[in-house]
Amino acid sequence: MKNTVLAGVLAALLPTAALAGEITVYTAYEEDEAAAFLELAKQAMPDIEVNMLRLSTGDLAARIIAEKGNPQHDVIWGFAASTIVNPEIADTLEAYAANGVDAIPAAFRDGDNMWFAVTGYMAAFCVNTERVEKLGLDVPKSWADLVDPKYKGEVVMPNPASSGTGYIQVSSILQMKGEDEGWSFLDQLDGNIAQYIKSGSKPCNAAAAGEYAVGASFDMRAIKNIEEGFPMVMVIPAEGAGNELEANALVASSKNKEDARRFLDWTLTPEAVNAYYDWKAIVTVPGGSLPERFRSAGMPEDTNSILYPTDFQAAGKDRDRIISEWQRRYEN
Amino acid sequence: MTDQAVAPTPPVRRFRIGDRSFALVVSIAVLVMMILFLVIPVASILLRSFVGETGWGLENYTETLQSGRVWELVGNSLAVAVLTTILSLSLAYTYAYAIQRTHVVFKGFLRLVVMTPLFAPSLVQAQGLIFLFGRNGAFNRFLGFDFDIYGFWGIVLADVLYTFPYAFLILSAALAASDARLYEGAVVMGAKPFRIFRTITLPSTRYGIAAAGFVVFSLTITDFGNAIVIGGDFNVLATEIYNKVIGQGKFGLGAVIGVLLLAPAVISKLLERRIAKRQHALITDQSKPLTVRDNRRRDLVFGLYTYAVACVFMAVPLIVLLASLVKLWPYNLAFSLKHYSFDVQNGAQPLWNSIGVAFATAIFGVILVTVAAIVSQKFRTPLRGPISFLAILPTSIPGMVLGLGYVLAFNSTANPLNVLYGTFPLIVLLYVYYNHAQGFLIATTSLKQISATFDEASTMLGGSQLRTLFRVTLPILWPTLFGVGVFFFMRAMVSLSAVIFLITPQTQVAAVSVLQLSDRGANNQAAAFSVCIMLIVLGALLLARCVLWLAGARHVSLIR
Structure with missing residues (x-):
């Protein structure tokens, strides 16, 4: 020694x-x-x-x-x-x-x-099946599902100001819906979010641990947590994954x-x-x-079919502006 | 000897001159070390606050201070820090009082158990609290409660647990020194216990209370670990640094907040002289150590209190141990040792690295802190002011800021100490200076209580100040210093936020392995790794205990 x-x-x-x-x-x-x-x-x-x-x-x-x-x-x-x-x-x-x-x-x-x-990697929801069952909820299939009031206080997602995963989630929603509609959607979503966690993998770990029903995170974290044996499924948002x-x-x-x-x-x-x-x-x-193991966790063979065609240039360029707007809206 | 034979100068005078230049040389050495390993790194990062997108200027300050957000964060941080300080100080003072001034039983156990928050990385402490009080924690899941720990109260709870050991170490050192004559006098004059407490005990521990208050406040306001894991959406200044620096790679804006966080250190420095003036020395040439009288009712009340607190402190390590021994907490509670076969990078090697680093930190930490304490308390040189300020400054610097400061300072080829970059010795120095304030305050709290009459007496008898130091001061002080060493050892085993920026593929430490495991969602394995760290710390305490025993100091306790 x-x-x-x-x-x-x-x-x-x-x-x-x-x-x-x-x-x-x-x-x-x-x-x-x-x-x-x-x-x-x-x-x-x-x-x-x-x-x-x-x-x-x-x-x-x-x-x-x-x-x-x-x-x-x-x-x-x-x-x-x-x-x-x-x-x-x-x-x-x-x-x-x-x-x-x-x-x-x-x-x-x-x-x-x-x-x-x-x-x-792509955005994915980690859904705790035990908690969903206990609370009488359904497994959400899309971002749109998550604004349903029944998920209030049961959803966690990463904070885009400190997490890259959080940022791609927000920026993909803004890119696919356009800024106006995108922000008003995020406003609605904010009502249901229990916590904006400061890392991209923690929301999935929190859902795996049963602290919350749904953790917005990324695919690999979900697949590995399922392998670990947590009572959990992975959901790729139907709108397309950032x-x-x-x-x-x-x-x-x-x-x-x-x-x-x-x-x-x-x-x-x-x-x-x-x-x-x-x-x-x-x-x-x-x-x-x-x-x-990917397929059994719910990943389709052709992953391209579920990816949102992200504009990486724009996402990089708009980052500061989107983060400060996001903080202005949801962190005060 | 030959000196004396050749030129017989009066001994008193000769020693005095030697004293003065000796004091100056040592003071300069202490200050140079502080400049190299504290001022330069901290300045390298905080000066970034003046570098904006367009060059040097106050751009970052105007951007930060003009937003309403920063003032809200200041409010949040103050609310958490003030409440934590009040709770932590009152709880720890009562606890330390019970240990030092009553006959509660199993004091060794009681001393040890409140140190447990220092035994594991703070990440694990926070995770342990979630295992216990989380929405799917043991209390809610198995006992039918309905807690939601996330938010303001969660941070306060976690921060009280986190700061309690520091407050206890300082307050216990303060309460340990006492002069029985004062208490005897008070009893003879018919004073009631509470009056004695108010007029003798409390004033005589004034410096300790102030020091502990400062440490708790600073640790709370700079801590982001608890705020991130348990804070939920409650944001504080320290998490804002995390957002800016780690989230967005903007050092300038993060550094502005780093500068704001220095305020408590500056304010406390301004107040320190006033508080220190009123602190009288407790151990004088004539003092008698206090013997605690028998009082069964008092012992019962304090006994109940200490054991209640001890239960709370036991809960976290026990749940972490439990989580490390089951297949999948909290879903599959079947016993399993599989989490102890670490499949993290380098396996268990980082544990051995950490033991080496922690031993080195303990030795260097004690030496540097003791010298700094003596220089600032006993040597009357013009440097004592700056030294005592820099000695406590590190508590006001978040670990992340200090760690990045070390990278900026020592990775630069312009720095002659660049050779240290990427080595264990630099990690040791980082740990020493990161924890300098707490070690320094424990040492000075004890030192302040030793009367200057010893110095005067030995000077009159022809002894030098140095001789007094070795013959009188250090023999009184050494048990405290041994405890300071143990404290440095524990900190070096578990601190994470600063060292994360200094590790290299060759210099991995144990706390980082815990972070790697936790990052990838392997909480049970992270718990198992932490249990190993806790066992090592316990082993080190046991070893230190044996050393004390063999040295003949059977009645000296490691943790005062």
Whole structure:
């Protein structure tokens, strides 16, 4: 035990400068998926030592912005596209057309190759069946259902001011209904919301724990909570699900760009894409097929049919304005 | 020795000169450390408040202060902090009084149990409260109650539990020192117990009360963990920093609120001198330690009170333990150990890392805090003012702000200490300075009660100030300092909000693993990981207890 502690301390004292054959990857993939992907990456590139730091999107964004003067990482991997376009982060990137990037439809990558997204996630409701039954409610099928007064105080959703998932939910409603109708719908919805929770995954966890009947969250969180055994179903809103891309990018200051590029190329290999299909409902590259556990949780085979065609450019551009309007309406 | 033989100067004078330059050198060293590891990091982030989209200016301030929103948040934060301070102080004072001034039984247990909120990451404390009092918590689900914990009262409850140990540590140290002669005099003059309490006990613990009040208020107003998990839609200043910095990546606007939060530290600094002036030393050359008289009725009343409080404090760790041992809380209560096979990144390694970090933090924390306390209380140098202000400043800085400040300061290649970035030593320093105020206040509370007559006496006898320090002050103080070390150890095992920005793939700590597990919805596994952390803290306490025992200090308690 003492030796392990000592070894850890000594290792940390060694210079952290990038060594040849070593790269540092920052990721916001959920901890278990990131670990699974990393395992494959290490097998595919045994000569590269891949150090991975995993933090939630918001924490990681703050970290990247704070380290901007002297970035410690070589690659950003699986990080919300709506956040990677924040100028404070976008400025640290360098264009790179990864091998096979053409397989990704143009909507899911940057026109100047600053970033590309191989995976994504979509808005989904987590509905606690035990609680729904106890309160004599129905499982809601759409956003429109959620404004029914019978759900009053039983719905939680993420706060768009602190959660990217919250923001894509609000912005997709505004995009699909238009601003006027959209805001008046959100006004109605607000009457039923018990809490705007400050993270995107917590509303689903709260519904899984039976604290509330319905938690607006995202697909993967719902599927994993169902697997854990919680009495829960996943509902993709019938209007179409707002969605977010998880982008990969090369960091301009990297001292080991050769290996960083190899890593980015790897994220598009059939082997990586196959692994994505095991963990992700939105994979932008054709290849694998939806695993059984997704289908049994209620995910249709053709996920494109349920996605709302999000205008990512507009969502990024309007972010500040929409958030301050949202706060003005619902947080005072 | 040779010195003396060659040039026999009068010893008193020689020591005095040595004293003065010694005091100055040590003071400068303390101040330099504080500047390097506190002022520069904090300034690096708070100066961002003056950087707007168009360059330097007050843009962020006008934007923040002109919105009605910020004033509402100030109101919310004050309401929570004032109420928490009143409740936490009164409850903890009564509890500490029971421990120090009555014969309640099993004091060791009672001391330990109120420390439990420091044993696990605050995230887990809040989760434990939801397991208990949530809408689907144990009380509602199994006992048919109908609580809704989310909102103002939930935050107050969580914050009282969270701040109670700090208040208790300081107040207990204050109540531990006493001079029996005062009490004997009062009894001889026929004073009633309540009058004695009001005219002797309360005034003699004035500094402790002020210090505890300041710590509780500052911790509450800067805490966002409880507000985020239990606050529901009740927003406070600390959650607004979270919105701006973590939610939207806007450091400038977050920093404005960080600056607002410094106000309590500045105000308390202005008040401190007035309060400290009225604090008289309790332990003088002539004082006699107080022996608590027998009084069965008093012991019964205080006994009932302390055990009621102890039950509340036991509830959270017990429910966390329970949740870690069942298949799926609260749906499947079948026994299972599966949550203890951690499948989080690096497995159990972060636990070992944390033990190393916590030991280092305990040692460095005690040294740095003790020196700072002595420098600010006993050395009359012009630096004592700035030092005592900076010593308590960290309580007013949210962990997130300090953590990001460390990134900005030490990741910069312009900083010669850049080599520390990404290493465990920097994490240790972060923990020391993040918790500096509480450690410092515990030490000074004890120090203030030791009379200056000791210094005068030993000076007259030809002893140097330094000699007095080692021969008189530290021997009286050391049990308190040992307790400060234990406190630093616990904090370094569990603090999360600051360290999250400093960890690297090679330097993972245990609290972060708990966050990773909780983030991915594995609450039972997060509970299991926390149970391991709690066991380590308990083990460390036990070990410290043994060390004290072997050192012959059998009647000294670790937690006063």
